[in-house]
Amino acid sequence: MLELRSITAGYARNAPVVRDVSLTVAPGESVGLLGPSGCGKSTLARVAALLHRPDSGTLLLDGEPVRRWRHRAPREKRTAFGVVFQQARLSADPRLPLTDLIAEPLRATGRGDEVPGRIAELAPVVGLTSDLLTRRPHEVSDGQLQRACLARALVLRPRLLVCDEMTAMLDASTAAALVAAVEDYRAATGAALLAVGHDRTLLRRWCDRTVAWDSLI
Amino acid sequence: MTCDAPAPAAAPERTEWRSHGPRRRSTRALRVRTSAALVAATVLAVLLVPPLVQLDQQAVDLAAKLRPPSWAHPFGTDDVGRDLLLRCVYGLRVSLLVGVAAALTATVVGTAVGAAAGALGGWADRALMRVVDTFSSVPHLLLGIFIVTMFRPGVWPVVISVALTHWLSTARIVRAEVLSLRSRPYIDAAVSGGASRWRVTVRHLLPAVLPQAALAAVLMVPHAMWHESALSFLGLGLPTHTASLGTLIQSARGSLLAGQWWPTLFPGLFLIVPTLAIAGLAGAWRERINPRHRSELML
Amino acid sequence: MSAGLDVTPPVLSVRGLSVRFLMPGGRRVAAVTDARFDVAPGECLALIGESGCGKSVLASALLGLLPGNARTAGSALLGGLDLLTADERTLARTVRGRLIGLVPQSPAAHLTPVRTVRSQLEETVAALTATRGRAALRAAAEAAAERAAFPADHLDRHPHQLSGGLAQRAATALALVGDAPLLLADEPTTGLDRDLVDRTADELRRHVDEPGEGGRGRALLMITHDLAAAERIADRVAVMYAGRIVELADAAAFFGSPGPRHPYSRGLLQALPDRAFTPIPGMPPELGDLPDGCAFAARCDRATDACAAPPPPGTVACHHPHVPEDVRA
Numbered sequence: 001m002l003e004l005r006s007i008t009a010g011y012a013r014n015a016p017v018v019r020d021v022s023l024t025v026a027p028g029e030s031v032g033l034l035g036p037s038g039c040g041k042s043t044l045a046r047v048a049a050l051l052h053r054p055d056s057g058t059l060l061l062d063g064e065p066v067r068r069w070r071h072r073a074p075r076e077k078r079t080a081f082g083v084v085f086q087q088a089r090l091s092a093d094p095r096l097p098l099t100d101l102i103a104e105p106l107r108a109t110g111r112g113d114e115v116p117g118r119i120a121e122l123a124p125v126v127g128l129t130s131d132l133l134t135r136r137p138h139e140v141s142d143g144q145l146q147r148a149c150l151a152r153a154l155v156l157r158p159r160l161l162v163c164d165e166m167t168a169m170l171d172a173s174t175a176a177a178l179v180a181a182v183e184d185y186r187a188a189t190g191a192a193l194l195a196v197g198h199d200r201t202l203l204r205r206w207c208d209r210t211v212a213w214d215s216l217i
Numbered sequence: 218m219t220c221d222a223p224a225p226a227a228a229p230e231r232t233e234w235r236s237h238g239p240r241r242r243s244t245r246a247l248r249v250r251t252s253a254a255l256v257a258a259t260v261l262a263v264l265l266v267p268p269l270v271q272l273d274q275q276a277v278d279l280a281a282k283l284r285p286p287s288w289a290h291p292f293g294t295d296d297v298g299r300d301l302l303l304r305c306v307y308g309l310r311v312s313l314l315v316g317v318a319a320a321l322t323a324t325v326v327g328t329a330v331g332a333a334a335g336a337l338g339g340w341a342d343r344a345l346m347r348v349v350d351t352f353s354s355v356p357h358l359l360l361g362i363f364i365v366t367m368f369r370p371g372v373w374p375v376v377i378s379v380a381l382t383h384w385l386s387t388a389r390i391v392r393a394e395v396l397s398l399r400s401r402p403y404i405d406a407a408v409s410g411g412a413s414r415w416r417v418t419v420r421h422l423l424p425a426v427l428p429q430a431a432l433a434a435v436l437m438v439p440h441a442m443w444h445e446s447a448l449s450f451l452g453l454g455l456p457t458h459t460a461s462l463g464t465l466i467q468s469a470r471g472s473l474l475a476g477q478w479w480p481t482l483f484p485g486l487f488l489i490v491p492t493l494a495i496a497g498l499a500g501a502w503r504e505r506i507n508p509r510h511r512s513e514l515m516l
Numbered sequence: 517m518s519a520g521l522d523v524t525p526p527v528l529s530v531r532g533l534s535v536r537f538l539m540p541g542g543r544r545v546a547a548v549t550d551a552r553f554d555v556a557p558g559e560c561l562a563l564i565g566e567s568g569c570g571k572s573v574l575a576s577a578l579l580g581l582l583p584g585n586a587r588t589a590g591s592a593l594l595g596g597l598d599l600l601t602a603d604e605r606t607l608a609r610t611v612r613g614r615l616i617g618l619v620p621q622s623p624a625a626h627l628t629p630v631r632t633v634r635s636q637l638e639e640t641v642a643a644l645t646a647t648r649g650r651a652a653l654r655a656a657a658e659a660a661a662e663r664a665a666f667p668a669d670h671l672d673r674h675p676h677q678l679s680g681g682l683a684q685r686a687a688t689a690l691a692l693v694g695d696a697p698l699l700l701a702d703e704p705t706t707g708l709d710r711d712l713v714d715r716t717a718d719e720l721r722r723h724v725d726e727p728g729e730g731g732r733g734r735a736l737l738m739i740t741h742d743l744a745a746a747e748r749i750a751d752r753v754a755v756m757y758a759g760r761i762v763e764l765a766d767a768a769a770f771f772g773s774p775g776p777r778h779p780y781s782r783g784l785l786q787a788l789p790d791r792a793f794t795p796i797p798g799m800p801p802e803l804g805d806l807p808d809g810c811a812f813a814a815r816c817d818r819a820t821d822a823c824a825a826p827p828p829p830g831t832v833a834c835h836h837p838h839v840p841e842d843v844r845a
Contacts, residue, residue, distance in 0.1 A: 036709045037680060051405045071414045079411040091402040093421050104420075105410025127799060141568030144799070152406065169706065171566030171741040176787035177795035198709035205789040234536065234587035235600065 001027040001192055002048060002160055007057035009047050010040075016055055017043045021216045025160065030186065030193035032203030035213025042086075045164045045196045049081040079109065082153030082191075086165035088145035092137040098148040099133045105156050122151040126181050143174035150178055154185055160192045161185075167202065179206055245501070252497030259491040263310040266303075274303045274460060283477050293479035295465075296472060301480060305487045308460040312488070315372060315461070316442035319379035323441070324434035326380065327387025332426065334388070335395025336418040346392070349385050357382045361444065362453055370456045375448060379441045387433045394426045435499040439492030446488055462488045526554035527697045527735035528578075532590030533600070535573050535582065545804040547573040549759045550590070550829075555698065558733030560724050562746035562767070564784070565756035566800065571739045574756075575702050578737075579616065580607040594698060613644050613694040619701035619720070623687035627675040633686045634671040637661060637693065644694040664689035665719060681712050685719070692723060699723065701738040705745045713742065717749040724749075743788060747771045755781045758800050758811035764831045774840040777832045779816045810835065 002025040010016035017040035025031050035041040046052035047059065053069040060066070061077060068074070085091045092101055102122060103115040123133060126147040137145050146166070153161060161182060167175035183206075186193060197203050203210045278298035286293045292301035334345040352360070361378040368374035398404065399422065407417050442462070448454035449463025457464050462484045469480030535548040547570045555561045565571050576582050578592055578599050592599040594615055602611065612618070620626035628636055637657035641647050647656045658668055666685040675683060684704065691699060701720060705713040724736045740746055746753060750767040755778060763770075763778035776782045783796035798815040801807065810816070810833075813823035818836040827833040 036711070046405065049405075049409055051408060070408055071417075075411045078409055081409055083406060083409045085402040085406070087402065091406055093403050093407075093425075095424055104407065104412070108407065108410055108412035108416050108420075129799065141566070143567055149406070152410065156410065169567070172743055172784050172787040173796045174566060175795075176789070176793050179793070180795060199789070200710060202789040205793055232532075232534065232589045234589050236584075236587055 001025060001062055002194070003058075003060040003063075004044070004048060005058040005060070007044065007047055007054045007059070009043050009052060009054035009057075011043075018047070018054075019217065020057070023048075023211065023216060025192050025194055027159075028186070028190045028192055029209065030195065030207040032207035032210035033194065033196045033213065034200055034203050034210050035196075035198065037198055039213050041196045041213055042164050045083075045162050045194065048194060049083045049162045050078055051083070075109065079105070079156045080159045082156065082158035082161045084146070084150050084153045084161070084163045084166045086168050088142050088149050088169070089137065091149050092145055094137050097134055097136050098128065098140070098145075101137070101148050102133075102151045102155055105152060109156065118155055122154060125154070125184065126151045127177055143170050146170060146174070146178065147181075150181060157189060158191060159189075160194065162194045162196070164196045165198070166195070168197065168199070175202070245504075248497055249501045252494040252501070255490060255494035256498055259309065259313070259494070262306055263313055266306045267310065270303070272300070272303055274307045275299065275458070283472060283480075285477075286479055292483040293477075295468065295480050301465075301483055304460045304465060305462075305483050308462045308465045308484060309487050309491065311372065311455065311459060311461040312442045312445055312463070313438075313491070315375055315379065315445040316438045316440075318376045319383065319441040319445070320434050320437040322376065322380035323384040323437060324387050324430055327384035327433075328391050328423075328426070328430045330384070331388035331391025332395055332418060332423055335392040335399065336414065336422055338399075342392075345388075349388050352382075353385045357444070358447060361448060362451070365448060365453050370454070372455065372459075375445050375454045378448065379444045382444070383437055383441060387430060387437070390433055391426050391430055394429055395422050398422055398425055432499055432503055435495060435502070439495050442488065442492055524557055524732060526556045527594065528555045528737065529593040530554070530578075530590070531593075533574065533577065533592055534589045535570070535577050536587045537583075538585045538587065539804070543804050546759050546806055547586075547803055548577065549806075551756075551761050553754050553761060553764060555735040555737050557697065557735050558724060559751045560721065560736040560738060560749050561752050561754060562750035563737065563739045563754045563756060563761075564741065564743060564746050566741055568803075569756045569800065570759040570803065571756050572702065575700060575737075575739050578700065579612060579618065580604065613640070613696065615694075615696050615698060617691035617694055617696040617699045619691045619699060619704050620687055621703040621706055623683040624675055624678075624680070626687050627683065627690075629675050632672050632674055633661070633666070633678070633689075636686075637671070637689060640690050640693045660689050660693050661686075663692055663723075680708055681715060684708070684712075684716050688719065688723070697734060699734055699736045701736060701740075703740055703742075704738065705740065705742050710744075713745050714748060717745045721749045743771075743785065755784070758806060759803055760811065760833060762812070762827075762833045775838070777837040777839070778812075778834050779818050779836075779838070780812045782838060783815075 004021065004023045006020045006022055007018055008016045008020055009018045021044060023031070023033070023044070033041055033044070043052060047054050050066060050069050050073045058065050061080070066073065066077065096104065099119055102119060106112060106115050106118060119133070123130065128144065128147050128151065132140055132144055150166070163182065167178060170178070182193065185191060193207065195203060195207055276299060278294070280298065281294050282296055282298040284290055284294045290300050290302065292305060295301055295304065330345055330349070334342040361382050364378040364381055365374050404417060404421060407421055412420070445454055445461065446463030446466065449461050450467045452467060455461045455464055457468060465484035466481055469484070473481045530551055530553050533548060533551040537545040537547055539545055551574060553561060563571050563574065577588055580599065580602065582588070588600050590600065594611070597606070597611070599611065627633070634657055637660050638653045641653055641656045641660060645656065647653055658671070661668060661671055664685045666682065666689050670678065670682060675686070678686060704720065705716055708716060720736060720738070724734050727733050738746065738749065747767065753765050753767050753770045754761045755763040755776070757780045763776060763781045765776060770776050770781070771785070776785060780796070786792040787795050796815055801811050801814070807813070808826065809824040810827045813819040816823070820836065822835045827835055
């Protein structure tokens with residue numbers, strides 16, 4: 001469902017971080033992208049989730065080439081992806097209580113009336129209790145905040161999850177719980193997964209197929 | 218192993234708790250209280266004195282001109298015998314009004330421009346920031362004088378002049394803040410969640426920069442008061458019969474050379490003390506909104 | 517466990533260390549409760565637990581870096597000095613750098629960005645040792661870099677020009693300058709990839725084994741949530757849960773056979789992707805609202821009515837610990 005063809009991307013004009021990389025994720029498939037830190041795999045994940053415009057290359061979503069990125073990308077294409085990042089602290093608006101954090105995508109897409117129902121569904125899935133939901137990010141631990149970030153990524157029922165080092169900062173038990181929540185969601189909906197990380201053991205255990213960054217270049 | 222020995226069960230009621238952290242006495246609380254008291258006194262004075270005392274600040278008494286401070290006139294009288302205490306309070310009122318109005322206008326304009334530049338990026342950002350650069354390349358006072366001279370003397374031209382020369386720094390602060398926030402993963406997450414550019418700006422970016430912008434606004438009040446005084450001192454701001462701190466100091470110039478110090482000193486103090494007090498409060502506020510001090514729990 | 521180690525007195529001896537935070541509204545947060553452990557010379561003790569369990573607070577307490585609303589109890593003896601009662605002057609002049617070398621969490625942020633590694637090393641050498649004179653400082657800085665395996669031809673670089681691994685070595689070199697008997701490493705491997713984690717762990721281990729002053733090796737207290745790094749480097753493991761050390765064990769027995777004895781420790785190990793990869797159900801309790809009894813009981817499959825009482829003191833704070841027999845069964 002997602003195909004990246006010879007993507008070159010970066011932040012400065014003449015110094016691309018990602019050079020000529022191709023990667024395919026089939027519908028319902030889970031792909032682990034394995035690479036050392038600082039190699040550019042996070043940039044590729046942002047390109048894949050339509051959050052960063054590549055300098056060159058083609059991205060096919062359901063066989064159709066994507067020509068617009070970020071705000072310019074059509075909303076239904078953007079929301080086909082659910083993203084979770086490494087650092088929960090930086091991924092959460094510090095002013096919003098966890099409920100609003102999770103509900104934000106629903107409100108942004110004009111589906112505010114679904115908020116109570118979806119929150120009630122998702123909180124047990126990611127293991128958040130109701131007293132945690134009223135707190136702001138600085139009042140919860142990293143692990144609890146990352147649970148909320150995963151709930152936010154799932155709230156619009158994406159067809160593809162992009163998890164960029166989702167568990168790198170977490171203890172073993174929380175990591176296993178979040179991976180289990182992702183897998184439960186995928187089993188129920190048939191969503192695909194692109195998991196980016198540096199932990200070989202974790203990605204091999206988690207994904208159908210792992211791709212080493214070196215083999216893509 | 219040395220720690221395999223059974224630990225005695227701790228008796229919680231006997232536990233002695235020691236406190237830690239800095240023990241040095243800080244003058245911060247004193248500073249904040251003094252500033253707050255002075256600001257409160259200023260605001261009360263300019264709001265309550267004119268309606269309560271019912272005295273005419275313009276009352277001329279040529280028989281009592283340039284009297285030094287006394288019980289009848291605690292601040293003395295000016296060159297036409299008007300009571301300087303009353304003139305100073307009225308002057309402070311006008312200066313404060315100009316300062317607050319100009320600071321608010323400048324902050325609204327600056328925040329709007331800065332947020333637009335930061336959130337839009339690309340050519341819009343470049344164009345807006347070139348405008349800011351152009352404005353700041355002209356000296357403040359010169360531009361201020363130019364604007365004032367286009368209108369008839371009065372309060373509002375001065376407000377506009379001060380506002381138009383002071384929004385630039387706010388625009389720069391807000392833009393820089395928005396740019397640094399824009400690259401945060403939480404903005405990426407909002408975009409991925411379907412948020413429009415407008416929603417990202419209004420819901421995530423602006424609320425995060427508002428404390429900064431509000432702080433800049435408060436800090437700008439003293440600045441604007443000084444600017445107004447400078448214009449009035451040059452005879453370009455308010456008409457001389459309207460008491461503002463600047464016009465008071467300006468008309469006292471001649472008497473200072475003649476050895477009469479009070480018509481300059483008291484308006485000068487009325488300018489310096491409230492502006493320092495406002496700056497002191499703003500400084501304390503800045504320490505408060507510093508995110509490092511937000512969470513007292515280090516987990 | 518070898519009894520021979522008992523002959524040498526521990527470098528750090530922590531007894532009954534507790535930390536409370538007084539929160540607005542009179543709430544008290546029990547960040548650390550009754551911690552008790554020793555670290556011997558030439559030994560690495562890994563303090564493991566999830567984020568928010570109180571392990572960083574424990575480290576801050578040892579360094580005297582707690583905020584003003586913290587209250588402490590107990591003692592932490594380091595060479596006859598109680599770190600918890602020492603005043604700021606003593607801590608700054610004799611403890612930090614000289615008695616405790618800190619290996620920081622993010623080395624790139626720990627180094628001054630605008631100065632070269634060499635100038636930072638020379639400054640630290642001048643501050644912590646009696647070395648004086650330009651040539652002597654230069655030589656001492658180079659020697660310090662060599663001890664941490666930091667390449668000499670990178671000494672004139674600025675921190676942003678270093679890779680993650682080299683920045684970590686530069687920070688370690690700084691921590692080693694004072695020849696402190698105790699090294700305190702706070703999440704030294706966070707954000708590093710596996711190979712770099714292994715290298716960092718091996719290097720830390722080398723500094724523990726290398727005989728320091730008196731030829732006894734250093735003591736290392738490593739605070740981490742990375743179980744793989746702990747397994748690679750630690751002699752002993754202290755598991756922290758909800759502010760308490762719930763298990764103190766020999767690392768080989770803990771990670772290998774017969775395995776951990778506290779149900780929480782077992783759950784933590786079973787959550788690893790190369791083991792069962794199953795999470796412990798539920799979430800840790802709030803440190804501001806701990807139960808009177810065992811804090812893990814609500815998540816524990818061995819919990820009984822007995823768990824409503826505080827767990828027995830000792831190396832395994834549990835009413836129903838696993839015993840080697842049922843591990844083999």
